[in-house]
Structures are given as structure tokens and as C-alpha cells.
Amino acid sequence: MEPAIESSWVRRIRDNAFRLLAAMKSENIGGLVSMAGSSLFLFGGDSAGIVISLSFLVAEIILTRYGHTRAGYSAGGLLFSFGDALAVISTVASGNAGFQIALALMAGTWLIGAARAPVAWFGERRGSAALVRAADALQPIVGVAILALRIPGIVTGLAGGNYIGAAAIACWGAADVLVGRLQDVGRKLFARRRLAASQD
Numbered sequence: 001m002e003p004a005i006e007s008s009w010v011r012r013i014r015d016n017a018f019r020l021l022a023a024m025k026s027e028n029i030g031g032l033v034s035m036a037g038s039s040l041f042l043f044g045g046d047s048a049g050i051v052i053s054l055s056f057l058v059a060e061i062i063l064t065r066y067g068h069t070r071a072g073y074s075a076g077g078l079l080f081s082f083g084d085a086l087a088v089i090s091t092v093a094s095g096n097a098g099f100q101i102a103l104a105l106m107a108g109t110w111l112i113g114a115a116r117a118p119v120a121w122f123g124e125r126r127g128s129a130a131l132v133r134a135a136d137a138l139q140p141i142v143g144v145a146i147l148a149l150r151i152p153g154i155v156t157g158l159a160g161g162n163y164i165g166a167a168a169i170a171c172w173g174a175a176d177v178l179v180g181r182l183q184d185v186g187r188k189l190f191a192r193r194r195l196a197a198s199q200d
Helices: 002-023 026-044 047-066 070-088 097-114 116-126 129-159 163-178 181-199
Strands: none
Touching: 026 047, 026 163, 047 070, 070 097, 070 116, 070 129, 097 116, 097 129, 097 163, 116 129, 129 163
């Protein structure tokens, strides 16, 4: 009787787990995948890994809740930039110049994105609609650039034996797709092209 009871118990847990996953939205799963990738830096064993994981976690929460606002996107981007910059000198990226360069480029790209709110604010103060539009254009541009940089990050990480770092970036890339950032970038770019065409 015991094996049958145990089998039924295991089956019930499995079915409940599948039911929970089915009920979750893709952005929720994407958030979990992103947090899992960020937590991999904890396995580096250094204090930088802890700070990196925390900064990415806070950035993800900010983008999830306030990423639709300029201030929220800039704050999240600034934390991602800080985390990527710190990752360059972390144990996870040590001894791999190519991987460190990829992380540094990601940090720089996020920093550009973080300029969205202050540039838009400056444009509004000066009454420059063009400057405000340029600030808002940073989000889709940075989104495309970050997605493009995921690939060399993964490749250089694997090539240099930095498997934890490569896995973290792979998780971020998967999360970008799951939470709809890739689709959101496409929608924003398409909307801008349609608006420009209507004004011609």
C-alpha cells in the first residue's frame, strides 16, 4: 500500500505544480527566470556577487512595477548598469577579458537608458518636444542593444569557461522574451514608424 500512497502523493504535488505554472503569466515566469539568473552571481563566493544580485533584484522589481514611467525605467536602468559594471570585476567574470568587455558594454548601454528621465525632464523644462521624443526613444533603442549584447556575452562566457556568468546572461535573455520586453520594443518601434509615416 505504501508505494501506491507515495505515488499518489507525488502525482498530486506534480499536478499542483503544473497547474500553478499554467496559471502564471509569462511575465511572472520571466521575472523568476531573471531573478534566478541574477542569483547565480552568489556562487562566485565574493562580496561583489551579493551586491550584484541585490542590485539586479531591486532593478527587476522597479522595472516590473514602474518601468512604464520614465523615472522607473531610469532607476531600474541605473541599477542594472551598476550591477553589470560591478560584475566586470567579480569572481564570476575573472580571467576572461572578452566576457568582461561584454559586461562593460551592457553597463554602458543601461547607463544610456538611465538618461531617459533626466533628458525628458530637461526637454520639458526647455519646451523642446524633440528632446522629449529623443529621451523616450532611448528605451526601445537600449532594449534592442541589450538584447543584441546578450549573445556575445553568452558566447564569450562559455568560451572562457565562465559558465556561471554565461548562464546568468542566458537567463536574462530568456527573461527579456518572457516578460515581453522584446515584443514591447517591437511595438514601440512600429508605433514610431507609423507615427512618422502619418506626419509625412
